[in-house]
Amino acid sequence: MNLIKLNAIDSTNTYLKALVSNHELEDYTVVMAETQTQGRGQMGTKWVTEPGQNLTFSVFKKISCLQSDEQFYLSIAVSLAIYDALAFFNIPDLKIKWPNDILSWNSKVCGILIENIFKNGHMSAAVIGIGLNLNQSDFDGMINASSLKQITGVYYNKVEVLQKIVDRIKFYEPWVVERRFNDLKTSYENLLFRKDKPSTFKRKDGSLMMGFIKGISDHGMLKVLLEDEVIEYFDLKELRLLY
Structure with a gap:
């Protein structure tokens, strides 16, 4: 080094x-x-x-x-x-x-x-x-x-x-x-923080949503389970995890 x-x-x-x-x-x-x-x-x-x-x-x-x-x-x-x-x-x-x-x-x-x-x-x-x-x-x-x-x-x-x-x-x-x-x-x-736990997220338009982190995609997008068992993927510009 x-x-x-x-x-x-x-x-x-x-x-x-x-x-x-x-x-x-x-x-x-x-x-x-x-x-x-x-x-x-x-x-x-x-x-x-x-x-x-x-x-x-x-x-x-x-x-x-x-x-x-x-x-x-x-x-x-x-x-x-x-x-x-x-x-x-x-x-x-x-x-x-x-x-x-x-x-x-x-x-x-x-x-x-x-x-x-x-x-x-x-x-x-x-x-x-x-x-x-x-x-x-x-x-x-x-x-x-x-x-x-x-x-x-x-x-x-x-x-x-x-x-x-x-x-x-x-x-x-x-x-x-x-x-x-x-x-x-x-x-x-x-090792993902809040994986499989109910979490609050903020979308880029400022709106809030609830979901469960399930992992990431092969390209690093966050995999989130939403209501009605719907899976969506988000990149860094689209979503922010709140505590």
């Missing part, structure tokens, strides 16, 4: 993508920042982090085996890797909230933003951005957010946790390369 440590940066994903555009990077090059001023999440949301207290980093991963409609399997592999790493540190009651938030005791502790790199119309690599609430103690009124230290009372070493996450990404890499998609999908579905 080639680790680049920075004091402050707008976004580790943005910094790493700029590096990729100008240099030939080693696989698993990692950029870690003590302070990230413009961290981003899914759908353009901001990732708010207390300076120096959390683990914010991006991983450059060469990957060319996925078709455009198979990219969610990389997201699954990264989600499973983080789940495993946090389980190693005895973080309790871990779940994956679709598509790729990691929860402990129903509170968000980690978010993932993967930005794929294409050459000649084909995926050639990905920049995997991870924001993990490690030692932060104050979330300034943020609902359903917590940190590992708040949950366990333990102070965590950032590099140690980073290394464990990268090690687990390397563990799941062959699953993606060898196209063990069923194994990835099954493992992911078994």
Whole structure:
């Protein structure tokens, strides 16, 4: 692992993508920042982090085996890797909230933003951005957010946790390369937050609906059982799971 440590940066994903555009990077090059001023999440949301207290980093991963409609399997592999790493540190009651938030005791502790790199119309690599609430103690009124230290009372070493996450990404890499998609999908579905429980969702038009999460499609869409035993599939732009 080639680790680049920075004091402050707008976004580790943005910094790493700029590096990729100008240099030939080693696989698993990692950029870690003590302070990230413009961290981003899914759908353009901001990732708010207390300076120096959390683990914010991006991983450059060469990957060319996925078709455009198979990219969610990389997201699954990264989600499973983080789940495993946090389980190693005895973080309790871990779940994956679709598509790729990691929860402990129903509170968000980690978010993932993967930005794929294409050459000649084909995926050639990905920049995997991870924001993990490690030692932060104050979330300034943020609902359903917590940190590992708040949950366990333990102070965590950032590099140690980073290394464990990268090690687990390397563990799941062959699953993606060898196209063990069923194994990835099954493992992911078994860890889904609120699976088979009555849940409330918000549609993109603002309306609410009730349903049961049953899993995901082969392309990562959320599979929801609605009234009258009707199954529907939703992508990230169409639906948001409420608590």
